[in-house]
Amino acid sequence: MMSLCFCSLISPPPSPLIYDSNFPWNLNLNRSVSPLTFSTHGNDRSFVARVAQRGYEVGDSSLQSPTIEAEEENEVVDELVNGSVVAEPVEEDTPRPVRVRKKRDDGDGSDDESFEDRFKLRNGREVFEEKAYLVGVERKGETSDSFAIEESLKELAQLADTAGLMVVGSTYQKLASPNPRTYIGSGKVAEIKSAICAFEVETVIFDDELSPGQLRNLEKAFGGDVRVCDRTALILDIFNQRAATHEAALQASLRLFVALAQMEYQLPRLTKMWTHLERQAGGKVKGMGEKQIEVDKRILRTQIGVLKKELESVRKHRKQYRNRRFSVPVPVVSLVGYTNAGKSTLLNQLTGANVLSEDRLFATLDPTTRRVQMKNGSEFLLTDTVGFIQKLPTTLVAAFRATLEEISESSLLVHVVDISHPLAEQQIDAVEKVLAELAVSEIPKLMVWNKVDKVTDPEKIKLEAERREDIVCISALTGEGLLEFCNAVQEKLKDSMVPVEAFVPFDKGELLSTIHQVGMVEKTEYTENGTFVKAFVPLRFARLLTPMRQLCKS
Ligand SMILES: Nc1nc2c(ncn2[C@@H]2O[C@H](COP(=O)(O)OP(=O)(O)OP(=O)(O)O)[C@@H](O)[C@H]2O)c(=O)[nH]1
Ligand SMILES: [Mg+2]
Structure with missing residues (x-):
């Protein structure tokens, strides 16, 4: 029964809402064109039309829609009237796209930048690099230990770049409290509107979560x-x-997590999406959009219910897998930390794993576990996890919680910090905040200051680390400090183990090797009756040794 459930997840049945590309909000998980998949209005359609006209093969049949092509024709005619379109000579056998010349010179000589240049390969897919403008708000009186607005916007720009957008500008405003209608003040709205015209902006991204009403008004x-x-x-x-570029089995569960988070985010924001129906009908069917919204909300809620059930069965499956893995109780050590801190690089260095490590945010999404074998024979399992980020939305914390179940079952959390980052302290705080939300405060922690090779004064950093407790300085890239790191992990693991003394009979030789594998052996002595062992072992394993420990006492 269980395996049946899981198989259905690997190849999820098409749900009308997620996979139907005709829906106005785009939750089509196979879509590979626009970097932003939340499309609520015509922008995406005109873009789609341009793609169709350009004749790009993007693997989505909805893009070939003749209606949309007709719309694009209108758009081109309008542009021609304005004198901004250059129709290039079309070669007879290869249809060439009509290029839309940018109306303004950006001042950087990029006036001739062609439309084609804005198609970029991102995360293994071709996406159209939309022009984005970033907006932030600095709350007056905000504590100085949080991210400064400039830094937060810089990070938002990195996120936009990761998503395949081209950031053309940014702005921010200092406010005592955000405007409930438009988040920013009306003057700022006007200023951004000018920037939209000046830079031909296609997407405006706010650095904080907007309410459905604010989104609509903006x-x-x-x-x-x-x-x-x-x-x-x-x-x-x-x-x-x-999620779309991950391996099949992981991809299935990741897609579920992400789809669920997206749906929960979308549910309260559905309001705007059907008003275009009323507009198209010249207002004759007032209320039609409203009814449709209710229908959509109901469908979405049902879909959320279905996804939650599917996720539950994935969770059970993963738990069974972990239980199997724990039958030999090798301690599990989880690497946690801010995105881009170097967690995957560290896992790769220590285990020879081949986890993708890149100078990009959210390079890792799925937890990968590998075995680390120490020279003294003991072992631990090292798990790489998805990175954290400041202002992590609540919908995502829930998804993180689900993907990070491994963390809650680990014996030790290693907090990897990019100590060369100017905002290292703020990143540490952000990670600790998320860890607090994940309720893992009971698990022992070890902090690792990574990228010491990159800092201007490594000696100063190392002295500072020594001054504080439980910090190891390493360079996951060069390998510096990795031995000290493993020793520190062992010491920490020892804290969570129990000391045992036992006589292991000779016919239980496999038990002796397991003690070496999962624990830390301090002394072994061969006697007539068996081997005397003094070691630190995980509590669960100590229970297995109880009969032999009694033997030891007698
Ligand atoms: N100079 C230097 N660069 C490092 C070091 N460790 C990692 N990096 C680089 O930092 C970037 C991010 O490394 P990752 O290992 O992908 O970081 P991560 O913590 O796994 O990131 P996410 O998966 O996004 O959470 C890569 O370009 C690495 O080469 C280090 O010790 N020194
Ligand atoms: Mg990673």
């Missing part, structure tokens, strides 16, 4: 085809893109 204020989204939607989209 879209209305910016007008036209400008898409408005927030940090949460951006992160969800990166997860969606990444």
Whole structure:
């Protein structure tokens, strides 16, 4: 029964909502064109039309829609009237796209940048590099230990780049409290509107989560085809893109997590999506959009219910797998930390694993576990996990919790920090905040300051680490400090083990090798009756040794 459930997950049945590309909000998990998959209005359609006209093969049949092509024709005619389209000579056998010349010179000489250049390969898929403009708000009186707004926007720019967008500018505003209608003040809205025209912005991204009402009002204020989204939607989209390029089994569960998070994010934001129906009908069917929203919400809720059930069975399956793995109780050590801190690089260095490590945010999504074997014969399992980020949306914390179940069952958490990062302290705080939400405070921790090769004064950093407790300085890239790291892990693991003394009979030789494998042996002595062992072993394993420990006492 269980295996049947799981098989159905590996190849999930098409759900009308997720896989139907005709729905106005795009949760089509196979879609590989627009970097942002949350499409709520016409922008995506005109973009799709341009793709269709350009004749790109993007593997989505919906892109060939004749209606959309007709719309694009209108658009081109309009542009021609404005004198901004250059129709190039079309070669007879190879249809060439009509290029839309940018209306303004960006001042950087990129006026001739061709449309084709904006198609980029991201996360193994070709995406159209939309022009994005970033907006942040600095709360007056915010504590100085949080991310400064410039830094937060810099990180948002990295996220946008990861999602395949081209950041053309950014702005921020200092506010005592955000405007409930538009998040930012009306003056700022006007300023951004000018920037939209000046830079031909296609997407405006806010650094904080916007309420459904704010999203709607901002879209209305910016007008036209400008898409408005927030940090949460951006992160969800990166997860969606990444999930789509993962191996089949992992991909299935990741897709479920991400799809669920996306749906939960979308549910309260459905309001705007059907108003275009009323507009198209010239307002004659007032209320039609409203009814449709209710229907959609119901469908979405049902889908959320189905996904939750599917996730539950994935969770059970993973637990069974972990239980099997724990039958030999090798301690599990989980690497946690801010995205890009170097967790995967460390796992690769220590275990020869081949986990993707890149100078990009959210390179890792799925937990990978490998065995680390020490020279003294003892072992531990090292698990690489998805990185954290500040302002992690609540919908994603829930998804993280689900993907990070391994963490809650580990014997030790290793917090990897990129100590060369100017905001290392703030990143540490952000990670600790997420860990607190994941309720893993009971698990012992070890902090690792990584990338010491990159800092200007490594000696100063090392002295500072020595001054504090439980910090090891390493360079996962060069291998510096890795032996000290493994020793520190062993010492920490010892803290969570129990001391035992036991006589192991000669016919139980395999038990002796397991003690070496899972614990830390301090002394062995061969006697007539068997081998006397003094060691630290995990509690669960100590219970297995109880009969022999009694033998030891007698
Ligand atoms: N100079 C230097 N670079 C490092 C070191 N460790 C990792 N890096 C680089 O930092 C970047 C990020 O490394 P990853 O191992 O992918 O980071 P991660 O913590 O797994 O990131 P996510 O999977 O996104 O959470 C890569 O370009 C690595 O080569 C180090 O010790 N020194
Ligand atoms: Mg990684």
